[in-house]
Amino acid sequence: MNETPEATIRTRVRVPLRFGDGYSVDAELVTFHGLVDGGEHLAIVLGEPGRTPLVRMHSECLTGDVFGSARCDCGPQLRESVERIAEAGGYLLYLRQEGRGIGLYNKLDAYALQDAGLDTYQANVALGLPEDARDYTVAAQMLTALGVDSVHLLSNNPDKEAQLAGLDVTVAERVPTGAHATAQNLRYLRAKVEHTRHSIVLDDVLSVA
Numbered sequence: 001m002n003e004t005p006e007a008t009i010r011t012r013v014r015v016p017l018r019f020g021d022g023y024s025v026d027a028e029l030v031t032f033h034g035l036v037d038g039g040e041h042l043a044i045v046l047g048e049p050g051r052t053p054l055v056r057m058h059s060e061c062l063t064g065d066v067f068g069s070a071r072c073d074c075g076p077q078l079r080e081s082v083e084r085i086a087e088a089g090g091y092l093l094y095l096r097q098e099g100r101g102i103g104l105y106n107k108l109d110a111y112a113l114q115d116a117g118l119d120t121y122q123a124n125v126a127l128g129l130p131e132d133a134r135d136y137t138v139a140a141q142m143l144t145a146l147g148v149d150s151v152h153l154l155s156n157n158p159d160k161e162a163q164l165a166g167l168d169v170t171v172a173e174r175v176p177t178g179a180h181a182t183a184q185n186l187r188y189l190r191a192k193v194e195h196t197r198h199s200i201v202l203d204d205v206l207s208v209a
Helices: 062-066 074-088 104-115 120-126 137-145 158-165 186-196 202-206
Strands: 008-018 024-033 042-046 054-059 090-095 150-154 170-175
Touching (some): 024 074, 054 074, 074 090, 074 150, 090 137, 090 150
Parallel strands (some): 054 150, 150 170
Antiparallel strands (some): 008 024, 042 090
């Protein structure tokens, strides 16, 4: 196991969340001191977290989370996760890792290469960038500051589970999200299944084609 630097809680504030489909929930937003990358990451406390809470590490996606882009599944995953975590009790860690950590402009450059035929991973590499630059050390720091050392991880991504396991956070189980397939994100989802073994049922994804 790697020793994770300590972070501390900076601020807690109550914020009512409202989504475009009418769903609403009261949440507590938590900020931190001492996160290793200096980013302004948030923990969103939903429901009544237990000893092994439901947790999602959600990477920021301006195009999907805010503007409703149909090229990815990020916005629907965020909406689904908030409701499921509120029901079970837990935390949504909103991580400022746009475009798998490559940033917004590079992500849009990668979109242009995807329009030319590359998949989402090939496009990153063609730009001279990692396929996935995300490091979840800050997530482990946040969980530790919240007193959490064991989680039910809401994710389709096995890399998230593997990284947490190497950062002294026990993953009791990995719980998949829905597929959220559209005609526009079909190639993107298929690449995630075939290239990085995301636990999305490919038959369900292909059924929208």
